[in-house]
Amino acid sequence: MMMERLAMETFDATTASQSGALSDPPMNTGSTPIARARAGDADAFRQLFERYSRPVISFVFDMVGDRALAEDLTQETFVRAYRHLGTLREEDKFSTWLFSIAKNVAREHLRSAERRTSKVELDDESVLELRDERQTPANDLLDKELNAVVRRALAGLDEDKRLVFTLKIFQQRSYEEIAEITGFSLPKVKTDLHRARAEMRRRVSPYMGVKQ
Amino acid sequence: MKCRECEQVLEEHLDGELDARASAAVEAHLAACADCARAYDALLNEQSFYAAYERDIEVSPQMWRGIKARIGQQTTVGKASLRQRVSALLAPLFNVPRFSPALTCALVIVAVALTVGVMKLTGSHEPSQTVIARNEQINVNSNTKQATTATTNTRAMQSAEPSTPASSPASSPNDEPDQKATPENRKSPANEQHKRLDNTLNVGGARVLEAVNRTTMQPTVEQTPEQLVREAEQRYLAAIQLLQRDAAKQHSTLDAQTAARFNESLAAIDRSIAETRRAVQQHAGDPIAAQYMLSAYAKKVEVLREMAHVQQGND
Numbered sequence: 218m219m220m221e222r223l224a225m226e227t228f229d230a231t232t233a234s235q236s237g238a239l240s241d242p243p244m245n246t247g248s249t250p251i252a253r254a255r256a257g258d259a260d261a262f263r264q265l266f267e268r269y270s271r272p273v274i275s276f277v278f279d280m281v282g283d284r285a286l287a288e289d290l291t292q293e294t295f296v297r298a299y300r301h302l303g304t305l306r307e308e309d310k311f312s313t314w315l316f317s318i319a320k321n322v323a324r325e326h327l328r329s330a331e332r333r334t335s336k337v338e339l340d341d342e343s344v345l346e347l348r349d350e351r352q353t354p355a356n357d358l359l360d361k362e363l364n365a366v367v368r369r370a371l372a373g374l375d376e377d378k379r380l381v382f383t384l385k386i387f388q389q390r391s392y393e394e395i396a397e398i399t400g401f402s403l404p405k406v407k408t409d410l411h412r413a414r415a416e417m418r419r420r421v422s423p424y425m426g427v428k429q
Numbered sequence: 430m431k432c433r434e435c436e437q438v439l440e441e442h443l444d445g446e447l448d449a450r451a452s453a454a455v456e457a458h459l460a461a462c463a464d465c466a467r468a469y470d471a472l473l474n475e476q477s478f479y480a481a482y483e484r485d486i487e488v489s490p491q492m493w494r495g496i497k498a499r500i501g502q503q504t505t506v507g508k509a510s511l512r513q514r515v516s517a518l519l520a521p522l523f524n525v526p527r528f529s530p531a532l533t534c535a536l537v538i539v540a541v542a543l544t545v546g547v548m549k550l551t552g553s554h555e556p557s558q559t560v561i562a563r564n565e566q567i568n569v570n571s572n573t574k575q576a577t578t579a580t581t582n583t584r585a586m587q588s589a590e591p592s593t594p595a596s597s598p599a600s601s602p603n604d605e606p607d608q609k610a611t612p613e614n615r616k617s618p619a620n621e622q623h624k625r626l627d628n629t630l631n632v633g634g635a636r637v638l639e640a641v642n643r644t645t646m647q648p649t650v651e652q653t654p655e656q657l658v659r660e661a662e663q664r665y666l667a668a669i670q671l672l673q674r675d676a677a678k679q680h681s682t683l684d685a686q687t688a689a690r691f692n693e694s695l696a697a698i699d700r701s702i703a704e705t706r707r708a709v710q711q712h713a714g715d716p717i718a719a720q721y722m723l724s725a726y727a728k729k730v731e732v733l734r735e736m737a738h739v740q741q742g743n744d
Contacts, residue, residue, distance in 0.1 A: 263493065266493055266496065267493075291488075292495050292496050296500055297498045299500045362479075364485070391444075408440070
């Protein structure tokens with residue numbers, strides 16, 4: 218699979234050099250999408266957007282809990298990334314760097330927003346009060362309920378723990394990457410992750426095993 | 430391995446963060462201990478539960494349109510992209526705001542001319558505060574400014590009329606103050622060497638300006654602009670080598686904070702020199718790239734000379 222992909226990319230690069238059209242070049246020529254985006258190529262930056270927008274918006278949504286807000290903050294993340302692409306020293310750190318920006322954007326919003334953080338109590342019955350006027354199959358309804366449970370539980374974590382938990386559990390980042398993105402020390406990452414897991418466990422364990 | 434030890438690293442083992450040896454020890458314990466194996470299974474169940482979590486959020490087409498509208502349309506053009514890359518590299522050095530290419534070229538030429546003018550004077554006569562004021566015109570690195578201001582603001586300075594870049598220091602009125610026995614003006618092998626270097630750079634600097642101005646016209650048969658740029662580069666390198674040697678000898682006279690700021694400035698300039706040299710090599714004949722490279726060299730000489738001023742003041 219990898220050899221086929223490499224062969225395709227080499228073919229694309231060859232035809233692109235002949236036709237002058239832009240295409241996704243092979244990594245070993247030095248003109249990666251990141252390098253081209255740094256040189257001001259908007260198409261190359263779009264490639265980066267298409268590759269990273271979904272994980273970034275998922276991460277931002279987990280942090281702020283609001284769909285429209287997550288879209289807006291994700292836009293802001295990519296705009297900042299575009300403007301500061303020249304400061305990126307190592308191309309292979311792009312993903313970590315991009316998530317650092319997303320983290321900053323989300324945190325800035327959370328700290329400036331005038332909202333009361335509400336902690337969901339374990340016996341909060343509103344967790345299960347999902348109103349859906351459409352006829353929904355039972356499994357879909359159950360999925361929605363469980364998703365809502367996780368969302369509420371996440372919202373109940375403090376910011377640092379939510380950050381670390383999201384990056385580890387949902388974004389599959391290593392401890393070292395989490396430390397880089399968040400600026401936390403490695404011991405803090407491990408401690409916060411352990412405590413976040415414990416808190417999440419308390420909130421979601423009644424609902425685990427509900428779905429067969 | 431005991432249960433207590435296993436419990437402490439179980440989550441790291443699940444996350445794949447243990448080294449091979451520790452991981453093997455945990456695996457061996459889990460195979461032998463039912464309680465720990467149950468705890469590990471519980472973690473795996475949690476993992477599966479979270480893996481099924483869906484956010485019901487998609488990336489809409491409007492998102493890219495919004496981003497594009499905010500960043501504006503840019504197309505990839507060979508020299509334009511090079512200019513953007515080089516100016517992005519030098520932006521931290523000169524501090525944004527950005528200027529138009531024409532204004533940037535004019536500022537670079539002014540910077541080179543000013544640097545040559547500064548080098549024309551012997552190091553002891555040019556007031557550091559005057560140099561700092563000139564540097565502010567081109568947004569000098571703030572660390573350098575703070576370092577020199579902190580150490581020179583109590584020194585009494587002689588003002589001297591700046592000489593023209595073309596004149597030789599040997600024949601300038603500045604020779605006479607050299608004979609006065611002040612810390613800055615005392616004769617030393619280093620100062621004499623600096624004077625000879627100044628003369629060399631003045632000539633080189635004037636020729637560089639001429640080469641830069643001639644890049645839009647036909648080059649002469651004798652020396653192309655590229656050759657003149659290379660020659661100027663060699664002169665700058667010679668000056669830098671000399672100044673660095675002197676700086677290394679007297680490094681201990683600087684306080685730690687000032688030394689750190691100078692080193693930080695020099696490191697940033699070295700990175701710019703490396704990048705602009707690469708740009709010049711890749712785009713031979715591009716006057717903009719050559720100007721940026723020479724400007725970076727001039728900046729380094731300027732910083733090293735400031736360091737020398739400060740060190741001499743501390744002696």
